[in-house]
Structure formats: C-alpha cells, structure tokens
Amino acid sequence: MSVPRPAAVIVLAAGEGTRMKSNTPKVLHELCGRALVDHMLAAARGLDPEQLVVVIGHARDQVESHLATTAPDALPVVQEKQNGTGHAVRTALEAVGDIRGTVLVTYGDTPLLRTATLAALLERHAADGNAVTVLTAEVPDPTGYGRIVRDAGGAVLEIVEEKDASPEQRAIHEMNSGVYAFDGSLLADGVKRVGAANAQGEEYLTDVLAILREDGHRVGAHVASDYVEVEGVNDRVQLAFARRVLNDRILQAHMRAGVTIIDPASTWIDAEVRLEADAVIHPATQLHGSTRVASGAEVGPATTLTDTVVGADAVVRNAVCDRAEIGAQASVGPYAYLRPGTVLGRKSKIGTFVEAKNSSVGEGSKIPHLSYVGDATIGTGSNIGAACVFVNYDGINKHRTVVGDHVRVGSDNMLVAPVTIGDGAYTAAGSVITGDVPPGAMAVARSKQRNIEGWVVRRRPGTASAKAAEQAVAEPDEQAEPQTGAE
Secondary structure (H helix, E strand, O other): OOOOOOOEEEEEEOOOOHHHOOOOOHHHOEEOOEEHHHHHHHHHHOOOOOEEEEEEEOEHHHHHHHHHHHOOOOEEEEOOOOOOHHHHHHHHHHHHOOOOOEEEEEEOOOOOOOHHHHHHHHHHHHHHOOOEEEEEEEOOOOOOOOEEEEOOOOOEEEEEOHHHOOHHHHOOOEEEEEEEEEEHHHHHHHHOOOOOOOOOOOOOOOHHHHHHHHOOOOEEEEEOOOHHHHOOOOOHHHHHHHHHHHHHHHHHHHHHOOOEEOOHHHOEEOOOOEEOOOOEEOOOOEEEOOOEEOOOOEEOOOOEEEOOEEOOOOEEOOEEEEOOEEOOOOEEOOOEEEOOOOEEOOOOEEEEOOEEEOOEEOOOOEEEEOOEEEOEEEOOOOEEOOOOEEEOEOOOOEOOEEEOOOOEEOOOOEEEOOEEEOOOOEEOOOOEEOOOEOOOOEEOOOOOOOOOOOHHHHHOOOOHHHHHHHHHHHHHHHHOOOOOOOO
C-alpha cells in the first residue's frame, strides 16, 4: 500500500522546556548540525505534506526567526498562551482553516523520529479506517509519559496523563508518543469540545481520542518498532543521549554507503555532511555543517571541518578548517588552521603550524612550515619558506599580497601588503618585502651583517657564554703541533 499524503503536518513547538535550564528555547537546541525542531521538520517533509505548520509560543521571536531561515516552507502559528496540546492544535486549525484529509500531529522535540515510522503510522491509519491513530511504544520506564489504556480486546480506550493516572494506569508500559494521525474534519470538531478539568487545568489533545470514541468513531494505535525513536528531549541528559543515537545512525549510513570510519566511537558527523564512497575518516574527527568529502580523501585524525569541501584523494590531518576549499590531492597539516575563504588548488600543500585566511593557493604550491598567509593570491608551483608572514593589516584596512607562478619566497620573510611578487622571482631569507618584485628578480631586503669581535668577553665577563668563547679561542693554540727541527 502506498503512503497516503497527509493534508497537513502540525508540529507542536510552543513549550518553554524549563528542564533544559537554558536561555535558548528547547526546540532550538542543536544536535548533529540541526535544531531539534529541524530534525522533526525534515522527517515530516519526507511525507510530502500539503501543509507544514509549526505552533510556536515561548520565545516565539527567536523560533520564528529561526524557522524563516531553515524552514521557509513551514507556516508558524502563534499560541499566545500555552494552555495545553489540545489548545495548540485548535489554534493551528483556526489559523489554517478547514483541512480535509489526514492531519498528522507531532512534536518539535522528538529528533529521532524517522520518516519511515511516520509513514507506517499513516499506512495503519488508512488501512484500518480510523478516526485517529496514535503512535505508541512499549518502554522500559514510562515515567513522565501518558499511558495507553486499552479494553479487553486491545482497542484504545483513552490516553491518561501521568499526573491524572491511577496507580494501576501508571504501571502500564505502553506510552503515548504524542504523535497522531487524525481525520482532519473530526479533529477540528473534537478539539472544540475538549475541556480543562484536569490536574493542570489545560486542554489535552489526548481527550480528543475519548471524544471521538464516544461518538462511535474508531480509535486505533500503531506501535513503533523502536521505542527510542519516539522519546522526547526534555533536559541536557536526554539531549546528549539523542545526539549519540543520531550520530550512530549517521555513521552507520555512511559506512554502509562505502565510507571507512576507523573509530565510530570518537567520530561525530552532522546530518547535512556528505561523504563519497572510499573516503576515509580517522579517529577523533568532527565534520560539521555542509562539509563535503570526496572519494579517496582522508580526513583526520583529530580534525574538525566546518562547511568545508575536501577534494578527491586529498589528505587533511590534525587540522581545523572553517569554510575552506581543499583541492584534489592537496595536503593539509598536521596542525594547520584554514580560516574562511581559503581555497587550495590541486596538489597544493599547507603544512605544520600554518594558518591561512581568505587566500587562494595555486596548483602545486606549498606553504610547508610555521607561516601565516592572509588575504593572498598565490600562483602555481610556488614555495613559501618557513616562518613567513603575509602582513595584511595596517590597523585599519586589510590589504592583499599577490605571489606569481613558480616563485620562491625565502624563509623568515615579511611580505608587507599591498605587494606583488612577479612570476619566477626569488626573495632572500630574512627579507622584509615592502615593494613589488619584478618577474625573475631576486629581492634582498635586509641589513648587512656586522661581527663585533670579542664583545661577549668584554661586556659579559664571567658568564657561561664568555667562558665558552674564551675556551674556543684558546683551543686552536693548545691543539697546535709543536715545531721540531729536521732529522
């Protein structure tokens, strides 16, 4: 049976989430590169709903601003007063008008819920001809969840919230996930009839099930295959647990698609990261945002990439890269830092203790050691010697340095921007380059060395240095061969 397309998916995301103890709204807490609510919306989109509605309330300006960026296809509906789940759904329905067809109601704090599970719920709902079908799960510890109360034949009688449950009902291990498939017309009528005569004085959406049952409609349930999937996130402990579960899912999917992950226990990969088959991820590596790693590339160990592209057969070790592009067969690290705007050409190299920012490095060019390259354009086949600094900032403005093709920049150079070094030019070690260097020229910008003989012995008498110098001067005389006459 094909999955029926829902007329609407309503995501409830208005709660405060006090147990998070945070200034950040609960549904905006992040795991694996997405906010909690974004994980739920991604699962809902997999059903291709006609309408996608998010009910917001607490910190609504923050949540609405977030949705405008990450979910422009979703309609935010404000629940002015958080008066229960039934009130939230009624508010949503009043905002969008009559909905004919199936309405799926879910929560913004269930990031582990998969599209496949929602689809199975919709299939059961349609196959059984129910007025409402609730997604349930058998859990080892149902504390905090509403309990599913069934009759002797197994039909759903009602859902009882824990605060209102009797001791016998609290002993039930089948819990309400908070996810429902409703007939839209019956839902619209039912939520109008929900009262608030309960311990919290709120309108419970669960009461709609009892109302529909009393009206003679069929109420059913679909039991999720994995109870972990329907557990919500209410505090930082549950957030960490969900992050671990979701990360494991992501890693397994990549490995089954042909990616080698050496140590899954120490590897963290965001949901939007894309890895090609035959990429290799070494231990203690984190891949964030929209990072892309091509086939044959090796990343790690101890590497963090954020919104970074790694080309085929490139190697990135012990590095931090943020919004950088690393070309095919390029080499980065160990202990390198690529900041935003860094673009490395094919077979280029960024070596140990090198930082680059807003710079392009041409094919085959190398910056092997201990250098800072900022706001620069480096051509093909050039080499930047050890301990070079591209001096790009005058205290007010940033300036650019241009290094041509097949240039050799000597060690311990300062290239004071704006400056251009022409193709094939050399610069001498220890130079401070403040002017343009013509193609093929050798630039030398350093003072002449002067040795002051005997300075240490005269000015630092009695020191270890002075004693070493005195001994070194005396040793040639002591080791000289004695002169003898001819035999």
